[in-house]
Amino acid sequence: MEKGDEIVRAPVVAGMFYPGSAEELKRDVENYLINAPDISIKLKKLYGIIAPHAGYIYSGCVAAVGYKLLQKYPSPNVVVIAPSHREYFKGASIYPGNAFETPLGKVPVSDEICDAITKRGGSIERSMAGHEEEHSLEVQLPFLQTIFPDGFNLIPVVMGANRISMIHEFAQALKKVAEKYEFVVVASSDLSHYYPYNVAVRKDENLIALLEEYKMEELEEGYEDQSLEACGLGPILALMKYAQLSGSPVCKQLEYKNSGDTSGTKNQVVGYVSAAVYDK
Numbered sequence: 313m314e315k316g317d318e319i320v321r322a323p324v325v326a327g328m329f330y331p332g333s334a335e336e337l338k339r340d341v342e343n344y345l346i347n348a349p350d351i352s353i354k355l356k357k358l359y360g361i362i363a364p365h366a367g368y369i370y371s372g373c374v375a376a377v378g379y380k381l382l383q384k385y386p387s388p389n390v391v392v393i394a395p396s397h398r399e400y401f402k403g404a405s406i407y408p409g410n411a412f413e414t415p416l417g418k419v420p421v422s423d424e425i426c427d428a429i430t431k432r433g434g435s436i437e438r439s440m441a442g443h444e445e446e447h448s449l450e451v452q453l454p455f456l457q458t459i460f461p462d463g464f465n466l467i468p469v470v471m472g473a474n475r476i477s478m479i480h481e482f483a484q485a486l487k488k489v490a491e492k493y494e495f496v497v498v499a500s501s502d503l504s505h506y507y508p509y510n511v512a513v514r515k516d517e518n519l520i521a522l523l524e525e526y527k528m529e530e531l532e533e534g535y536e537d538q539s540l541e542a543c544g545l546g547p548i549l550a551l552m553k554y555a556q557l558s559g560s561p562v563c564k565q566l567e568y569k570n571s572g573d574t575s576g577t578k579n580q581v582v583g584y585v586s587a588a589v590y591d592k
Contacts, residue, residue, distance in 0.1 A: 318410045319408070319409030319411075320409060320410060320411045320412070320413050320418060321409055321411070321412045321443060321444075321468075323413055323414050323450060324444070324445055324446075324450065325447040325450055326415055328367070329367045329447055329450075329451050330367070330368045330451060330454060331368075331415070333415060334415040334416055337415050338416060340368060341368075341376075341454050341455055341458045344372045344373055344375070344376035344455075345376050345379065345458065345459070347373065348373065348377045348380045349377060349380075349567070350380060351377065351380070351381055353381065353564065353588065354592070355591060356559075356591040356592060357559060357591040358385045358496060358588065358589075358590045359496070359497060359554065359555040359558070359559075359561060359589045359590060359591075360496050360551050360555075361378040361379070361381065361382050361496075361497075361498055361499070361566075361587065361589070362378065362498075362499045362501060362548055362586065362589070363375045363379070363498055363499070363501075364500075364501065364502050364586070365448040365449075365451045365452065365500045365502060365544070366451075366502055366571070366582060367451075368451070369574065369575070370574050370575060370582065370584070371502070371569075371571075371574070371584040373567075373569065374568070374569050374584040374585065374586050375455060375584075375586060376455070376586075377567035377586045378567070378586035378587065378588065379459050380459075381566060381588055382496065383459035383460075385496065386459075386460055386462075386464075387460075387464065387494055387495055388464055388465060388494060389465045389466075389493060389495035389496075390456055390460075390464050390465070390466055390467065390496055390498060391425075391469060391486065391495050391496070391498070392449050392452050392453075392456075392466065392467070392469065392497075392498045393469045393471060393498070393500065393544075393546075393551065394446060394448035394468075394471070394544065395501065395543050395546060396446060396470050396471065397446060397447070397448060397543070398445045398446060399442045399444075399446075400473060401442060402435065402473055402474060402478070403435035403436060403437060403471075403474065403478060404433070404435060404469055404470070404471050404472070404474075404478070404482050405439040405440070405442045405469070405470045405471075405472065406426045406430055406436065406438050406467065406468065406469050407421060407426070407440070407443050407468040407469075407470075408438040408439060408440065409421060410423075411466075412449075412450070412453055412468060414453050414454050416454055416458070417457065419457065419463075419464070419465075419466045420466065421465070421467070421468060422466065422467055424493075425467050425495065426467055428492070428493070429467065429469075429482075429485045429486065432481075432484065432485030432488050433478075433482060433484070433485045434481070435474070435478045435481055435482075436481070436482060436485060442470030442471075442472060443470055446470055448470075448500045448543075448544065449468055449469075449470060449500060452498050452500055453466075456498070467495065469482075471546045471550070474546055475536070476532045476535065476536060476549070479532075479535075479550050479553060480553055482550050482554075483549075483550050486550070487554055487557045487558050490554075497551045499547040499548045499550065499551040500547055501542045501543060501544025501545060501547060502543050502544065502582055502583065502584055503541065503542050503583030503584060504516050504570075504582070504583045505541065505543070505582050505583075506580040506581070506582065507580065507581065508579055508580070508581070509581050512570050512572070512581045512582075512583050515541060516568065516570070516583040516585065518540075519540050519541070520565050520585055520587075522534070522540070523548070523552075523563045523565070523585075523587060524562075524564065524565060524587075526552070526556075526562065526563055528549075528552065528553065531548075531549060532549060535549060551589055555589045555590075555591075559591040560591055560592075561591055562589070562591075562592060563588070563589050564587060564590075565585060565586075565587050566586040566587055566588055567585070567586040568583070568584070568585050568586075569584055570582060570583040
C-alpha cells in the first residue's frame with residue numbers, strides 16, 4: 313500500500329494472529345514478556361534468535377522467552393528471515409518498500425542494508441514475492457517494537473523454496489554485510505504440524521537436539537529430503553550458517569511448547585521453539 317511517496321506494507325493478520333487494537337496488542341505482548349522466564353546467558357556475540365510465528369494465543373508465550381533475551385542486546389537493525397506459506401518462488405525476497413506497519417506503528421525498512429545484501433547474491437532480490445499476505449514475518453514485529461521502544465530498522469526477508477546452496481549464498485551475504493553493519497537476526501519458524509501430542513514432542517525433540525548439537529550436515533540433509541519438519545528450517549539454517557561462517561557459535565533452546573500445551577487440544581498439535589544462536 314502506498315502512503316504518499318512511501319510504500320508501506322500494511323498489516324494483514326492483525327485481529328487474527330494477534331490483537332488488532334494497539335492498546336490490546338501492547339498489553340498482550342508486555343504480559344507475555346513479563347511472564348516469560350528470564351534466561352541469562354554469558355555470551356560474546358548474539359547472532360540471533362529462532363522464534364515461532366503462530367497466533368499469539370498458541371505461541372506468544374514461547375516467542376516471548378527469546379525476545380526477553382534479545383531485549384538485553386538491542387540492535388539498530390533487525391534481519392527477519394521468514395518462510396513463504398502462500399507463494400511459491402525460489403531464492404530470497406527482500407521487501408522493496410519503505411516500511412512495515414502494525415497497530416503499534418510503522419517500522420522503517422533499511423534500504424541501505426537491504427541493497428547491500430541483495431548485491432551479494434544472485435538468488436537474492438528486492439521483490440514483493442512472498443510479502444503481501446505472509447504472516448510469519450509480520451507476527452514478529454510487535455514483539456520487536458515492544459522490546460526496542462527507541463526503534464530499529466527492519467531488513468524483511470521471505471525465503472522461497474530453495475536448495476542448500478542458496479541458503480549458503482544468503483548466509484555468506486549476511487557475513488559480508490556484517491563487516492559494515494550491526495544487526496541481529498530473527499529466524500521465524502514453527503516445528504512439526506498436526507501430529508498427536510506425544511508424536512510431535514518426539515519429532516520436535518529430535519530436531520532441537522540437532523540444533524543444539526549444531527549438526528549442520530544432518531540438518532541440511534533433513535532440509536533437502538524433508539525428513540525434518542519445521543516450516544522455517546530454511547531461515548533457521550541461514551542464521552546458523554551465517555553464525556558458523558562468522559565465529560564459533562552454539563544454539564541453545566530457551567523454551568519449547570506445542571499447541572497442546574497452550575490450547576489444550578492434543579490430538580493434532582503444532583510445535584514451537586524459542587532458541588538463541590551465539591558465541592560463548
